[in-house]
Amino acid sequence: QVQLVESGGGVVQPGRSLRLSCAASGFTFSSYGMHWVRQAPGKGLEWVAVIWYDGSNKYYADSVKGRFTISRDNSKNTLYLQMNSLRAEDTAVYYCARTIPCTNGVCYDAFDIWGQGTMVTVSS
């Protein structure tokens, strides 16, 4: 079945780095834009980054720009998020999500498939 599975979360000290992975299965990964969305404990959803289906374009939230890098390996059906210079405020559950397919040539900024999330805790 269509599935996204995140991994790589954990406890890390401020200023250090961490790389998250998101393994996709059950669909043609290389045809879809992919996003990272995070949720701090007890807080709402925050969009983090998007990468186009072929990796040609990447966009970031201002809060992570210059520190986080989104990438993908379509040969491995895997999405990544490299997180550098981590801060306490980056503590959150990180979800990967798929952009919903375009319908009749109309595209939407909607996320139809989500992973279960991986927890990142930034603490000394």
Next chain:
Amino acid sequence: SSELTQDPAVSVALGQTVRITCQGDSLRSYYASWYQQKPGQAPVLVIYGKNNRPSGIPDRFSGSSSGNTASLTITGAQAEDEADYYCNSRDSSGNHAVVFGGGTKLTVL
């Protein structure tokens, strides 16, 4: 970057109709999408585009939009609809970023 504003909490009696709203300048140019999130679970897409429901979403969920306000309506709310609801849309700055609303906690009485 733009913002989307939602009421923090809304309640509805079992079987009644409730509307959850989302306001923001970006909604004048882009459709909102709506997500349902229950405790400890990932969000689930319930409405996208003008008023589209993904497969498996009950038809009691519907969406609408006017000006800078998008709405999610649940007609005949059920106990299992109690959850947090989030809207999102493209950021109006034109840089392909996405923005989420702060979320609305729906209580079914």
